[in-house]
Amino acid sequence: MEEKLNGIVLGGVSYGDNDKILNIFTLEKGKVSARIKGVKKASAKLKFAAEPFCFAEFVFLVSGDKRTVKTASLIESFYPVREDIVKFFCAATVLEFVKKFFRENITDSEMFVLVLDALKKIAYGNSPKKELLAFLIFALKEVGYALKLDGCFACEKDIEVKPYFDYNVGGFFCENCFMGVGREINIKTYLALKAVSEEKDILEEDATLGLRLIDYYISNKAEEKMVALEELIRQKL
Ligand SMILES: [Zn+2]
Missing domain, CATH: 2.40.50.140 (Nucleic acid-binding proteins)
Structure with missing residues (x-):
């Protein structure tokens, strides 16, 4: 057949x-x-x-x-990803995510379109890290590891200074609500993730901060090592 x-x-x-x-x-x-x-x-x-x-x-x-x-x-063929090392590691991270988090033989045409779209934007656009970050924020939600980016996880107020991130809940806490679980992160990291989740543009260097947090989140919460993502971060590209 x-x-x-x-x-x-x-x-x-x-x-x-x-x-x-x-x-x-x-x-x-x-x-x-x-x-x-x-x-x-x-x-x-x-x-x-x-x-x-x-x-x-x-x-x-x-x-x-x-x-x-x-x-x-x-x-x-997404040819530009073979000619640019940042694009390469960003696109490789998309494939690695699919390999590690999607199950065999389960049809998901919506995710397929999202993956295709992410690869196109990484290959042909000028903000590969931002595009990767947007993909990961959405894809994590789809596989049950959503990041909660609409204010403090406890009091729901906007976070303006000193956010704390708790990987167990995938949420951020303001200074007043922080109970000692999780770790303090750069406010720029939180704002970058939030902006991308709201489909706003950010600088590539701020996207790196967001990718660093997602790597920390995936390795602790999902206990998966993202090889291409860590290479992208490690090389300070
Ligand atoms: Zn709070």
């Missing part, structure tokens, strides 16, 4: 001498795995379809629960 799916390649691992098993996030069926044959040979026609970020229309041969790539037509 043949099956046609539109998908973005998240990554792949070697299989045998010349094959790879790809992890593909598809519009129609969520995350799926598929074998692609002969792709490690220099002359392989479908080499492009085994690269991370490749968005293509795939035709699979399906046998039982196994898929093999028959053909693929490239729709978008």
Whole structure:
């Protein structure tokens, strides 16, 4: 049986001498795995379809629960992410988030559109970190780890100085309500996250502060290590 799916390649691992098993996030069926044959040979026609970020229309041969790539037509390669290291780590963080937080074979066309949109904005826009931050704030909400950014978690008043962040609740506290759980953060970090959640523009350097907090939040609350995100932060790009 043949099956046609539109998908973005998240990554792949070697299989045998010349094959790879790809992890593909598809519009129609969520995350799926598929074998692609002969792709490690220099002359392989479908080499492009085994690269991370490749968005293509795939035709699979399906046998039982196994898929093999028959053909693929490239729709978008997000080429600029290969030429700019900041864009690369931002886009790689989007893929890593999908790999770590979305379940296999669960269709989520809304998230697919969001991922596609984030990759486009990171590749072709001028604010890759801000676009990544916007993606992560929204995507965290979708997977049950929403950040609460509408004022103090306890008294709901605006926070103007000295916010404290408690990763257990994903919320921020004002100085008066802080009860000793969580840690003090830079007010600029809180304001950057809040502005992006309200779809406002921020500076790329302020986006870095927001990304740093999200990395801290994910590693403590969800206990996942975000390799590409940490590389982006570590390199002070
Ligand atoms: Zn308060």
